[in-house]
Amino acid sequence: MHPLDLPFTRTRHDRAARRRAETDVVEASLADPAARTLVLHRGLLAVAGTHVPTAALLAPVGLPAGQWLFLGEHDGAPCLALVLPDGAEQELPPGADAWLGLREVARGAGAVSGAGSGGQSGGQPGPDAVADADAEVLAHGLAVEAVALAGWHRTHARCGRCGGPTTAVQGGWARYCPVDERETYPRTDPAVIMAVVDDADRLLLGHAAAWPAGRFSTLAGFVEAGESLEDAVRREVAEESGVQVGSGPGDVLYRGSQPWPFPASLMLGFRARATTTAVRTDDEEVTEARWFTREALLAAVTAGDVGLPGRQSIARALIEEWYGGELPGAW
Ligand SMILES: [Zn+2]
Incomplete structure (x- = not known):
């Protein structure tokens, strides 16, 4: 690819x-x-x-x-x-x-x-x-x-260790605490986002509780402390949809990354292979998860029944990579 x-x-x-x-x-x-x-x-x-x-x-x-x-x-x-x-x-x-x-x-x-x-x-x-x-x-x-x-500067005016005020140094690329004589550096929070595909080549998309009706996108979530990216992909998909992602070679493939500074995310995009297809959402973050064939997704988007993420998002790129071309419509 x-x-x-x-x-x-x-x-x-x-x-x-x-x-x-x-x-x-x-x-x-x-x-x-x-x-x-x-x-x-x-x-x-x-x-x-x-x-x-x-x-x-x-x-x-x-x-x-x-x-x-x-x-x-x-x-x-x-x-x-x-x-x-x-x-x-x-x-x-x-x-x-x-x-x-x-x-x-x-x-x-x-x-x-x-x-x-x-x-x-x-x-x-x-x-x-x-x-x-x-x-x-x-x-x-x-x-x-x-x-x-x-x-980052907006939310890190104080030292994370002693709580005292810090000052920007290195042209804004670090903050310095004079009490601890310690520098801290800008944070980036890794998040995984994945196109989950089953062995019939269908794509799994989810609808989040906070979204308007009909909006669907790829599943995504933050990497937890001490967790590998591959495990984060498997855990998030299982939590949000009940679907299991394989742990064999090539079952979780890295596709690309996108900075998403709202406020500090780095989106890490994957293609993931599902080994089960039964869907059971957590009903908290994700209230619906659905498998789409290419024909069904095109028909749903064209009819206005499904809205896909905007063209500036990695989610859109992952969906269109699976689809094999551009899809109409975006929220
Ligand atoms: Zn300090």
Whole structure:
């Protein structure tokens, strides 16, 4: 199987981790006239462009006070994020048109690439379109990094050991507690998400208690402490659907990963082989689990009886990989 091509995973920039140890990495970056900055406030990004909003890459001059994060470099120019304090309302920085969440930005980008691939009558995209797409990937990759890092700072102002205040160091890539003389680093919470397929090549999808009627997606859940990814896949599928996943070679196949910084998840996608088909949901997280043939899923989606996850999600990619092509409709 080819690797999945997943939204949220394309990047153009270099994280330039070697520079984080420079004590003045932020100050040195701000002094560079080529530096570019994303601005965040209350988890939202300052975006530019009203038709297809993209995270705005602004010159870091004349911006309000806030926390600076070093994101890396692109073509030798530093890339930063400025996180404005949560407390007060903030004016949009010059050059930005709106505050928007990362998911909404991703949705806009997906709409554009979809329109381009469907409507054109052949031919290559022009150089402007390529440059625009490159700029969009650069901005989006930086935005995913910035949202994830800013989210960690938001909830880790205090030391996990002594409870005392910590300060950001290493360009925002660590927090330091002076009492314990200890650094802590940004957290990422691994979650497994899986396309469970039985020996008749049917796909298992679940409906979560919290969702509107008709919404179905792949099963998923967080990896527990001290647990392997393969065991997490088997446990989550059994808990949520009652279906057993095999423990033989190739029964749990890794397919790709996607950062999902809402607030700190890393989605690890798998294809899993079911060895049983009887369904029994936990009725708490998942209230319905159903096997679909390709024909039945296409018919249900086309009729509007089933809504599938959005095109920016790894769940969608796993479903469409099993299906063998694009499916219509998304919530
Ligand atoms: Zn401490």
